[in-house]
Amino acid sequence: MSWMDDEPVRGGYPDPALLSLSGLDRMRAGARGLMPAPPIHHLFGLTPVSAGPASVTFAMPASPWLQSAAGVFFAGTSALVADAPLGSAVMVPLGPGKIVVTSDLSLNYLRPVNTDSVRLMARARPIDVGNRVGLSEALIEDGHGRLVAHATTRCFVISLDPPPQPDEFPQVEPPTFDTPDPHERPLPPGSVAAEAWDSHTFGEILEMQIRGEIPPAPFARLFGMEDVSGADGRFGCSMRATPWLTSPAATIYGGILAYFADSSLTGAFSSVLEGDEIVAPLDLKVQYLRPVPPDGKLLRCEAEVVHRGRSFGAARAAITNEAGKTVALASSSATIIKGRSWSSFVVVDETPSPAEASREP
Numbered sequence: 001m002s003w004m005d006d007e008p009v010r011g012g013y014p015d016p017a018l019l020s021l022s023g024l025d026r027m028r029a030g031a032r033g034l035m036p037a038p039p040i041h042h043l044f045g046l047t048p049v050s051a052g053p054a055s056v057t058f059a060m061p062a063s064p065w066l067q068s069a070a071g072v073f074f075a076g077t078s079a080l081v082a083d084a085p086l087g088s089a090v091m092v093p094l095g096p097g098k099i100v101v102t103s104d105l106s107l108n109y110l111r112p113v114n115t116d117s118v119r120l121m122a123r124a125r126p127i128d129v130g131n132r133v134g135l136s137e138a139l140i141e142d143g144h145g146r147l148v149a150h151a152t153t154r155c156f157v158i159s160l161d162p163p164p165q166p167d168e169f170p171q172v173e174p175p176t177f178d179t180p181d182p183h184e185r186p187l188p189p190g191s192v193a194a195e196a197w198d199s200h201t202f203g204e205i206l207e208m209q210i211r212g213e214i215p216p217a218p219f220a221r222l223f224g225m226e227d228v229s230g231a232d233g234r235f236g237c238s239m240r241a242t243p244w245l246t247s248p249a250a251t252i253y254g255g256i257l258a259y260f261a262d263s264s265l266t267g268a269f270s271s272v273l274e275g276d277e278i279v280a281p282l283d284l285k286v287q288y289l290r291p292v293p294p295d296g297k298l299l300r301c302e303a304e305v306v307h308r309g310r311s312f313g314a315a316r317a318a319i320t321n322e323a324g325k326t327v328a329l330a331s332s333s334a335t336i337i338k339g340r341s342w343s344s345f346v347v348v349d350e351t352p353s354p355a356e357a358s359r360e361p
Contacts, residue, residue: 076262118143
């Protein structure tokens with residue numbers, strides 16, 4: 001059972017009357033205190049920074065809770081910060097009554113991140129926004145100004161009947177809580193054990209976690225991921241669709257679904273590694289097939305490696321709901337680096353990109 005099952009969700013959703021405003025004014029309404037922060041803000045710290053006709057920026061802290069048990073961040077962490085500004089950049093040019101729904105998300109990873117990255121910031125700009133489809137792109141940087149990923153998205157534009165605009169919108173008072181938000185809390189002891197990954201294979205680590213001999217990784221605790229299984233190029237994991245994972249649209253945030261897929265794809269890659277190899281994902285492509293309501297039901301991601309060469313691999317994944325319907329499809333490629341350990345791969349200064357690391361002796 002996840003901590004999410006016992007703790008009341010924090011955050012809320014915009015007043016539907018805000019649909020009477022243009023896309024840009026809706027984005028700026030948050031800065032004016034006219035809408036509550038959504039649950040994902042409290043979960044992992046995603047925060048809007050600025051919004052204008054030319055660009056939209058969001059940021060989030062490089063929280064220790066985003067670490068794997070090896071002490072590294074999944075490359076898909078970039079999706080957590082990128083999905084919101086990408087969709088917002090498409091929404092900004094739109095008029096009242098128009099909303100956007102993400103159709104697909106693509107990321108190319110340039111450099112790994114870790115807790116020393118301080119924070120991640122995604123700056124998105126619209127490429128083209130029409131009556132039915134919009135495109136945008138984003139650059140993701142760490143707190144040192146280093147480029148870590150490039151992302152693009154395609155969104156469908158949906159027209160609704162705009163509600164009447166009220167004379168004024170009420171101010172929303174930020175709530176106070178007795179405890180810090182989840183991403184700000186201290187990690188449980190033993191959550192990160194990078195040295196274990198230098199002396200055990202992925203399969204051995206996975207078996208120890210399943211038997212309860214070592215605790216789940218921080219990211220798994222934060223997002224409520226459980227019921228893991230993996231071997232011989234396959235990996236599976238479950239996660240409940242709780243309100244904690246929702247965006248202002250009151251559905252499961254697309255960035256979290258992308259992260260869920262990426263972590264499972266990385267698990268599949270890891271299951272085919274030899275003892276002196278690590279994997280560095282190069283890209284991620286996600287197709288969203290249907291929205292996911294926060295109904296508390298299980299989501300399951302199953303990933304498999306479709307190609308494992310000497311230094312390159314490719315994998316695919318599908319996320320399904322309890323009814324067996326596919327809600328998202330994903331694919332990824334990765335470089336396989338021989339003669340490196342996870343502890344040596346995580347470099348704070350002058351961190352190489354995956355392509356650079358694969359060329360090192």
